[in-house]
Amino acid sequence: MFDHDLFKYLEGFLTEERKQRFLEVLQNRTKYLTVAIEDVFQLHNTSAVIRSCDAFGIQEVHVVEDRFGQRLDKNIAMGAEQWVDVNRYQTTTECLDRLKQTGYQIVATTPHNDSKYLFDFQIDSKTALFFGTEKEGLSNEVMQKADGYLKIPMVGFSESLNISVSVAIIIQQLTQKLRASDIDWQLSEEEILEKRLDWTKKTIKDVEGIIERYLSK
Numbered sequence: 001m002f003d004h005d006l007f008k009y010l011e012g013f014l015t016e017e018r019k020q021r022f023l024e025v026l027q028n029r030t031k032y033l034t035v036a037i038e039d040v041f042q043l044h045n046t047s048a049v050i051r052s053c054d055a056f057g058i059q060e061v062h063v064v065e066d067r068f069g070q071r072l073d074k075n076i077a078m079g080a081e082q083w084v085d086v087n088r089y090q091t092t093t094e095c096l097d098r099l100k101q102t103g104y105q106i107v108a109t110t111p112h113n114d115s116k117y118l119f120d121f122q123i124d125s126k127t128a129l130f131f132g133t134e135k136e137g138l139s140n141e142v143m144q145k146a147d148g149y150l151k152i153p154m155v156g157f158s159e160s161l162n163i164s165v166s167v168a169i170i171i172q173q174l175t176q177k178l179r180a181s182d183i184d185w186q187l188s189e190e191e192i193l194e195k196r197l198d199w200t201k202k203t204i205k206d207v208e209g210i211i212e213r214y215l216s217k
Helices: 004-011 016-026 043-056 092-101 140-145 163-179 189-203 207-216
Strands: 033-038 060-064 085-089 105-109 127-131 148-151
Touching: 004 189, 004 207, 016 189, 033 043, 033 092, 033 163, 043 060, 043 163, 060 092, 085 092, 092 105, 092 140, 105 140, 127 163, 189 207
Parallel strands: 033 060, 033 127, 060 085, 105 127, 105 148
Antiparallel strands: none
């Protein structure tokens, strides 16, 4: 149950500018579109993906860390991991099952297969975009369980882009399409309140001590 009194108390430690900034950012946040990255080897790529998701309004990122362990470089993410919800999974199966259970269609990004070009792709249901490793791409499991395939049109000799570049290009285009559509893509009022509280806690120094003193009154 949301503690409105605690939230109001903690907001008293923020400037008006900070509170207003939270509201502005959250008006452009979405969970209708989400990003999943599978076994990315270069740790700076995971961090760059999270930063791009923050920049373009994607609230949740799903990271499969089966083979290479945690791949987050906080220096490159530049604090973005505070504002984006990062869900970690030990296996691809676990990640796919979770997303399907919560109503997402699985879209594999690949320059191969019968992929739709980015400019032709229509978002008509909740979508999880899957991106694979730098060299091998997505696993067979993702490719077999995907509901659709997506690719970026390219006209040069290179067949693929760095994963962080691909993510940025695709989500910039698709979030722009979302905002121009009639789809109910924004966070709910309850979700916005929860994120405001979460971000407020992350902003305040020694917040645990402050909460403890508040509860003891």
